[in-house]
Amino acid sequence: MxxxxxxxxxxxxxxxxxxxxxxxxxxxxxxxxxxxxxxxxxxxxxxxxxxxxxxxxxxxxxxxxxxxxxxxxNMRTNNIMLSGLNEVNDKSTPEETKKIVERFIKSKLKISEKLSFKCDIIIPKGKQTNTSKTTPIVKCRFQNVNDSNKIRATRKEVINSLIWINEDLTPWKLLK
Structure with missing residues (x-):
């Protein structure tokens, strides 16, 4: 060991x-x-x-x-989309649509000033049974940003109606 x-x-x-x-x-x-x-x-x-x-x-x-x-x-902020105007249909001309939008602005939004803008009609493609898909959308191009801002400021006037006022290409439904 x-x-x-x-x-x-x-x-x-x-x-x-x-x-x-x-x-x-x-x-x-x-x-x-x-x-x-x-x-x-x-x-x-x-x-x-x-x-x-x-x-x-x-x-x-x-x-x-x-x-x-x-x-x-900034260029896009001049554009506003309107949907749900019953008088506008797929056969409406841009001139007719502009008059309808002017009446809507004066009556519903209570803006009495003369706003200069152009209108285009967008007809969504989809099933004819779905009324929201076939309702024409009016694209308003305002010459002045302040005019489009006035419309945005008064959007709350059409809450609880079938009319939508949207930013250009931005979904914003006016329902509570």
């Missing part, structure tokens, strides 16, 4: 000696290590500068796109 204890002690001493010898053989060079770290750091800084430039270019492109979209959106 004594021999087995000695052999385990000697093997443990041998492992420690091997580790010491291995560390001495490696001869860790601090200057070489710092040089490698500095090279990596420099490469990362250059990559960071490049990524910042790319991000600024993308932000600039997005900003330009957003500005164009905002400018285009």
């Amino acid at each position: 004594a021999e087995s204890r000695n052999s385990s002690k000697s093997s443990a001493r041998g492992l420690r000696a091997d580790k010491r010898n291995h560390v001495k053989a490696a001869k860790f060079n601090l200057e070489e290590f710092l040089e490698k770290i500095n090279v990596r750091l420099q490469a990362l800084e250059e990559e960071n500068v490049l990524l910042k430039k790319q991000a600024e270019m993308k932000c600039g492109a997005l900003s330009d796109k957003n500005d164009k979209e905002y400018d285009r959106q």
Whole structure:
């Protein structure tokens, strides 16, 4: 038994000696290590500068796109969609439709001012049995944004009726 204890002690001493010898053989060079770290750091800084430039270019492109979209959106605010005007049918002309819309604006919305706008009739395609699908939609293009804003401000006048006043291509039903 004594021999087995000695052999385990000697093997443990041998492992420690091997580790010491291995560390001495490696001869860790601090200057070489710092040089490698500095090279990596420099490469990362250059990559960071490049990524910042790319991000600024993308932000600039997005900003330009957003500005164009905002400018285009202002053109859309002149448009209002009217649906549910019983007098308008698929055979109505734009002139007749404009007169009907003018009467609607004066009688229902109580706006007495003369508003300048053009009308287009949009006839939805769908089943003839569904009346909401076959009711023509009137697209009014106002020359002045303030005129279309007056219509938007008085939308509450037609709540609980079958008439809808919508933003252009924006669903907004006037029912409580």
